[in-house]
Amino acid sequence: MAVYTDVSDDALASFIARYDLGAVLSFKGIAEGVENSNFLLVTEAGPHILTLYEKRVDPNDLPFFIGLMEHLAGRGITCPLPVRDRSGAALGTLAGRPAAIVTFLEGMSVRRPRVLHCAAVGEALAHMHAAAEGFAITRRNALTVDSWRPLFARSAGRADTVLSGLRREIETELGALEAQWPAALPAGVIHADLFPDNVFFLGDALSGLIDFYFACNDFLAYDLAVSINAWCFEPDGALNVTKAKAMIAGYGRIRPLGAEEIAALPLLCRGAALRFLLTRLYDWLNVPPGALVRPKDPLEYLRKLRFHQRAGSAAAYGAEA
Numbered sequence: 001m002a003v004y005t006d007v008s009d010d011a012l013a014s015f016i017a018r019y020d021l022g023a024v025l026s027f028k029g030i031a032e033g034v035e036n037s038n039f040l041l042v043t044e045a046g047p048h049i050l051t052l053y054e055k056r057v058d059p060n061d062l063p064f065f066i067g068l069m070e071h072l073a074g075r076g077i078t079c080p081l082p083v084r085d086r087s088g089a090a091l092g093t094l095a096g097r098p099a100a101i102v103t104f105l106e107g108m109s110v111r112r113p114r115v116l117h118c119a120a121v122g123e124a125l126a127h128m129h130a131a132a133e134g135f136a137i138t139r140r141n142a143l144t145v146d147s148w149r150p151l152f153a154r155s156a157g158r159a160d161t162v163l164s165g166l167r168r169e170i171e172t173e174l175g176a177l178e179a180q181w182p183a184a185l186p187a188g189v190i191h192a193d194l195f196p197d198n199v200f201f202l203g204d205a206l207s208g209l210i211d212f213y214f215a216c217n218d219f220l221a222y223d224l225a226v227s228i229n230a231w232c233f234e235p236d237g238a239l240n241v242t243k244a245k246a247m248i249a250g251y252g253r254i255r256p257l258g259a260e261e262i263a264a265l266p267l268l269c270r271g272a273a274l275r276f277l278l279t280r281l282y283d284w285l286n287v288p289p290g291a292l293v294r295p296k297d298p299l300e301y302l303r304k305l306r307f308h309q310r311a312g313s314a315a316a317y318g319a320e321a
């Protein structure tokens with residue numbers, strides 16, 4: 001359970017008093033997620049999500065995230081809508097943390113994605129990219145190629161306690177990606193973390209996207225690479241090419257990919273695998289004392305990285321040039 005910060009009844013009551021949400025009926029920590037502290041807050045106005053922003057969220061970025069959700073919701077993307085208090089503020093402070101209340105989305109995340117889910121996610125990602133056009137604020141990706149080496153430096157000394165030889169393997173990969181990373185590809189606002197736990201379905205229909213707290217400006221095809229990694233590998237570590245093909249085709253139905261984006265996919269998938277390997281490795285080695293959180297397996301992303309290193313061309317993902 002990701003609850004890093006406890007909220008007392010008194011602190012909650014004075015926070016909620018600023019909103020037109022009525023009395024609190026129930027308040028519970030949510031048993032998913034690893035980044036922020038999330039609570040299901042039920043008031044007389046219905047269910048909402050209360051988020052306290054933790055370690056990786058820079059408070060200066062919060063206006064970007066809040067504004068982006070409002071921009072996307074206003075353009076037909078079903079995503080959480082920040083609730084404003086009576087003074088018009090969407091952000092406050094609770095238990096010493098920046099905090100916001102957002103609308104509750106109906107739906108369930110899928111535990112075992114099937115081909116139809118992958119196709120729907122590809123389409124939704126492209127719709128999100130199109131809807132984000134014109135969003136006035138920008139945010140550079142704090143977790144792209146130039147930040148991977150400093151991020152790794154914080155774990156390197158203990159990397160081999162997780163797997164013998166891991167430090168050397170990551171250092172070699174960092175050098176390769178820094179040398180080859182694309183200089184330019186079509187860019188815009190990306191979600192950057194569209195994993196199965198951040199997509200809701202009602203039955204087989206995609207019903208909403210959540211967790212925009214890594215969103216930033218970067219290559220659009222990099223977002224597709226993040227999602228291929230997150231949705232299209234089987235538990236045994238093999239890429240399911242049918243799923244990858246369906247996701248890439250779903251994306252392309254809404255926003256056709258250029259030849260240079262398709263050619264870059266194996267490299268983008270490699271970079272996306274290293275990015276999640278590095279954050280998971282750091283989290284694995286640095287669980288805050290007392291936090292209710294189960295860190296995610298970094299080595300799952302090492303296996304994905306090794307697949308992409310061998311993949312060769314976009315044809316290995318079922319992408320058509």
Ligand SMILES: Nc1ncnc2c1ncn2[C@@H]1O[C@H](COP(=O)(O)OP(=O)(O)OP(=O)(O)O)[C@@H](O)[C@H]1O
Nearest residue numbers: 030032033034035036038049080103104105210211
């Ligand atoms: N707007 C929402 N409507 C319904 N449920 C939500 C909403 N926001 C969050 N949740 C629930 O809270 C959980 C954690 O939220 P979220 O994914 O934003 O947390 P996180 O710590 O940032 O997670 P992650 O590890 O994916 O980065 C979700 O898996 C979902 O169950």
Ligand SMILES: N[C@@H](CCO)C(=O)O
Nearest residue numbers: 034193195276280296
């Ligand atoms: N989606 C991330 C965790 C949240 O950033 C991961 O699976 O490593």
